[in-house]
Amino acid sequence: MIEISAPSNIAFIKYWGKHGRQFPMNESLSMTLKNCYTDMEVEYWLSDDIAGVQNFLFENKNQETFKAKINRYLQSIQDVYPLARRLCLNIKSKNTFPHSAGIASSASAMAALGKALGIIEAEITGKKLEITRVSELARLASGSASRSVIPYYASWGKSTSIDQSSQNYAIAFKDFHHNFSEVGDSILIISDAEKPVSSTAGHQLMESHPFREARIEQARKNFKSLIQAMKEGDWRSFGAVLENEALTLHGLMMNSSPSFILLEAKTLDAIRLIREEREVDKELSLYFTIDAGPNLHLIYPLAQEKRVKRLIETKLKSLYKSVIHDQILTE
Numbered sequence: 001m002i003e004i005s006a007p008s009n010i011a012f013i014k015y016w017g018k019h020g021r022q023f024p025m026n027e028s029l030s031m032t033l034k035n036c037y038t039d040m041e042v043e044y045w046l047s048d049d050i051a052g053v054q055n056f057l058f059e060n061k062n063q064e065t066f067k068a069k070i071n072r073y074l075q076s077i078q079d080v081y082p083l084a085r086r087l088c089l090n091i092k093s094k095n096t097f098p099h100s101a102g103i104a105s106s107a108s109a110m111a112a113l114g115k116a117l118g119i120i121e122a123e124i125t126g127k128k129l130e131i132t133r134v135s136e137l138a139r140l141a142s143g144s145a146s147r148s149v150i151p152y153y154a155s156w157g158k159s160t161s162i163d164q165s166s167q168n169y170a171i172a173f174k175d176f177h178h179n180f181s182e183v184g185d186s187i188l189i190i191s192d193a194e195k196p197v198s199s200t201a202g203h204q205l206m207e208s209h210p211f212r213e214a215r216i217e218q219a220r221k222n223f224k225s226l227i228q229a230m231k232e233g234d235w236r237s238f239g240a241v242l243e244n245e246a247l248t249l250h251g252l253m254m255n256s257s258p259s260f261i262l263l264e265a266k267t268l269d270a271i272r273l274i275r276e277e278r279e280v281d282k283e284l285s286l287y288f289t290i291d292a293g294p295n296l297h298l299i300y301p302l303a304q305e306k307r308v309k310r311l312i313e314t315k316l317k318s319l320y321k322s323v324i325h326d327q328i329l330t331e
């Protein structure tokens, strides 16, 4: 029996589009979260007759869809993880954040699963447990999960802007200014309705997207500018790239075929208000990012936590249903 937990992450440079065996179309970079995570208990044994997940309890209830998803995954990795041919698992999983919050729960859940498989492999084969192996196993389950096994910041995908990069697993991005060592992420839940498009279907939209090549080039440039801003401790330049990435992701979805509009009117109202507020209060370092949904992640230096929370509780109050105050994971 093993017990593990793994956090969620929020992408600053978005992974959107993939090819081959879960390889990203472009490089991405994310911040790992402290309070939003998955706790998992995994019971395992080896059998010559059966393999795969026997029981999967999510928040104490049987979850057949998720069980089937993990079993498809375990079957698909048999060539790179031969133990999967004989491995039986009973899994109990729960999240510290509501499922309906629209926060990608796959990243934390699949990162937890990757950790469990890595630990099991190390226990059975006696091999040393490597973080790159865990990240790779997580990636094969869900791309963004590859980045969730690393604290602070993680990059994933081939990039010419950093010395070490890989499309197989995520790598820690450590070369940041101390202005980026304590960072808040307040998540405004604008709608908790089910997403009309899964991220897997979303990635497929990029395969024949008319702006595909332009997006690859833009992600390359944005990645470079973002890490430069983070190295220099320059929140203003960082924020410009951060918001450009979020709006690009949604722009690409809006002009895909089929087209998807995931932003709500209140998302746009909140964006306008945040931008106005920065005009009024020049000292305010508050920028937004958005994943494949309507909810806003407000990113800011924790030194400004008080004024950001005040803004959330006053001017932004009517625009969201609930708020989750999270921050960077540092260990």
Ligand code: DP6
Pocket (backbone or CB within 6 Å): 010, 011, 013, 014, 015, 016, 028, 104, 106, 141, 142, 143, 144, 145, 199, 200, 203, 249, 291, 292
């Ligand atoms: C918009 O990692 O959920 O959150 O690899 O198909 O499981 P799969 O997709 P997933 O995609 C995440 C997309 C994103 C941006 C990001 O996290 O980089």
